[in-house]
Ligand code: SF4
C-alpha cells in the first residue's frame with residue numbers, strides 16, 4: 001500500500017516536473033505583437049486595408065504579409081509607428097499623407113438619402129430620410145467610407161483644424177551635429 | 178538674519194538671475210484710460226471656455242456677465258467697460274502659435290457705468306460655500322499666471338481640510354513687479370482677501386511668503402497684517418523659482434509635495450496675492466474680475482512701471498501708453514523665464530497676464546546653441562531634482578518614453594536649466610515639445626479606444642437589429658400561420674355543418 005502511494009507520488013512529481021519544464025521550453029508562442037499592433041490601429045474596422053477588420057490586419061502585419069502602409073486613416077504617422085514596432089524600414093513614398101481628416105457634409109447639397117449613415121463604422125453620422133445629415137466630429141475616424149457612398153458629393157473630407165489645445169511646440173532644430 | 182543662518186537657509190536649487198525689477202517696481206501705479214474697443218476672450222482660464230450669453234448689438238454695463246462658465250472647471254467672463262457688443266469672433270490668442278481663439282468685442286461708451294453690485298459687509302458671517310459661490314460667479318481665477326478657477330480650489334481645500342493657506346507673494350520672475358505693487362499699494366485688500374479665503378477653506382493660519390528683495394512690500398504687509406495674528410508675513414530668500422508652489426511650500430513649511438500630488442494633500446493651499454485682492458473685491462464690493470495690475474517693462478519701454486488695466490485691452494495700446502524707445506525686438510506675456518512669446522501686439526490682455534515685456538534687440542538676443550559639454554550645471558540648477566541633460570538627449574533622439582523615464586512629467590518648465598546652460602541649449606523647448614507630443618499620443622490613444630467602443634457598439638447594434646428583424650419576421654409569419662390555421666379550422670368547423678345541413682337538406 002505504502003509502496004504504491006509512494007511510487008505514484010514520485011511518478012506524479014517527476015511527470016509534473018517534466019510537464020512544467022516542457023511548458024516553459026516548448027511554450028506555444030502566443031503572439032503578443034498581434035495584440036500590440038491591433039491596439040495601434042484605429043479600430044474602426046473600416047476595411048480600407050482590404051482585410052475584414054483591424055484584428056485581421058494586425059495578424060497579417062505581424063506575419064509581415066501586409067505593408068505597414070496599409071491603413072489609409074492611420075496615415076504616415078501610423079506607418080512609421082508600425083514600422084518601428086516591427087523593426088523594419090518603411091517605404092513611405094507611396095503614402096499620400098494628408099494628416100488627420102474629418103468628414104463634413106455640405107448642407108446645401110445633402111439630399112438626405114441616408115447612404116452615408118449606413119456605412120459609417122463608428123455611427124458617427126446622424127440624420128434621417130430626407131433630412132440633412134451631419135457628422136459628429138468626436139466620433140469620426142476619418143476613414144472616408146461615407147465619401148465614397150455619397151451620391152451627391154455632399155460628403156467631403158477636410159483636414160482637422162489645429163487648435164490651441166492641440167498645438168505642440170516644435171522640436172528645436174539642432175544646428176550642430 | 179545672521180550670515181550663517183542665512184547660508185543654511187539659502188536653498189540649494191534654482192538660480193539667481195538679475196531681477197531687473199527696478200525702476201519699474203518703484204514707479205507709482207498708473208491707471209490706463211480705458212481704450213475705445215476691448216476684446217474679451219472666452220478662454221482666459223484653465224478648464225472649459227465660457228459660453229457667450231450676449232448678442233451682437235446688445236448694450237452692456239461694466240461688470241455685466243458676457244459669458245457663463247461651462248463644465249465642471251470653468252470661469253465666467255464679464256464686461257470690463259460699459260458699451261455695446263460689436264462682434265463675437267476670433268482674435269489672436271496670447272500663445273506662441275499665434276493661433277486664434279474666440280472673443281467678445283465691446284465698443285466702449287466711456288460712461289463707465291457699473292452693474293448693480295451686491296457687496297457683503299461681513300463676509301465672515303457667510304457660509305464658506307457662499308464665499309466660494311460668489312468668488313466663482315465673479316470669475317476670479319489664479320492671477321499669478323496659473324489661472325485655475327479660485328472657487329474650485331476653495332472647495333478642494335475645504336474638502337481636504339487644509340489647515341494652512343499660503344499666500345504667494347514670491348514673484349520670483351525677473352522684470353515683473355505687479356504683485357509687489359499690489360502689496361505696497363493695497364496691502365489691506367490682500368490681507369482682507371487672504372482672511373476671506375481662510376474662512377472659505379477653513380484654514381487656521383495664513384503664511385504670506387514674500388521674497389526678501391521686496392522690503393517695501395514686506396513692510397506694508399506687516400502693517401496691514403498687524404491686527405490679525407493668524408496672518409503671518411514670512412520673508413523668504415529671493416531665488417528663482419521661489420514663486421513656484423512646490424518650492425514656496427517647502428521653504429515656508431518644510432513640507433515636500435510628492436510628485437503627482439496636489440498641494441492640498443499635504444494640508445496647504447496656495448493663492449497668489451493678486452488673487453486674494455481679487456477675492457476681496459469680489460466679496461466686499463461684489464465686483465467681478467474685470468481689471469488687473471500689469472507690469473510694463475523691458476528695454477524697449479520708455480516709462481516702465483505698473484498699470485491698472487481693464488482686461489481685454491490690446492497689448493499695442495498698453496505700449497502706446499507707456500511709450501516705446503525702439504520697436505520691440507521681442508514681446509513676452511509674463512516673465513522672461515516662463516512667459517509666452519507673443520508674435521505681435523494685437524493681442525488682448527487676459528486674466529493671467531501679470532506683465533508685458535518689450536525687449537530691445539540686446540535683451541532679445543538668443544545666442545546660438547552649442548553642443549552639450551556635460552558640465553552638469555543644469556542638473557544642479559533644477560529645482561525639481563531632475564536631469565535636464567538626459568531628458569533633452571532622449572527627446573532629441575526621438576525617444577520620448579526614455580525622457581519620461583527621467584521624470585519629464587515632474588518638470589515645471591521653470592527654465593532654470595536653460596538659463597544656466599553655458600551652451601545655450603533650448604532645454605525647455607525640448608521639454609515643451611515632448612510634453613505636447615506625449616499629450617497628443619495620449620489623446621490619440623483615448624480616441625482609438627473610443628473608436629473601438631463605437632465600432633463595437635455599431636456591430637452590436639447591427640446584430641441586434643438583424644435579430645429583431647428576424648424575430649419580427651418570425652412573429653409575423655407565426656401570426657400569419659396562426660391566422661391561416663384559424664381560418665382553416667373555421668372552414669373545417671363550418672364544413673361539417675354544411676354537410677349536416679346538406680344531410681338535412
Ligand atoms: S463619418 Fe465618414 S469618414 Fe467619419 S468615420 Fe464615418 S464613414 Fe468614416
Ligand code: SF4
Nearest residue numbers: 110111113114116150
Ligand atoms: S450620402 Fe450624401 S446626400 Fe446622402 S445623406 Fe449622406 S451626405 Fe447626404
Ligand code: SF4
Nearest residue numbers: 559588589591592594
Ligand atoms: S528640467 Fe524642468 S524643472 Fe528642471 S530646471 Fe529645467 S525646466 Fe526647470
Ligand code: SF4
Nearest residue numbers: 549550552553555598
Ligand atoms: S548645462 Fe547645458 S552644457 Fe551643461 S550639461 Fe546641461 S545641457 Fe549640457
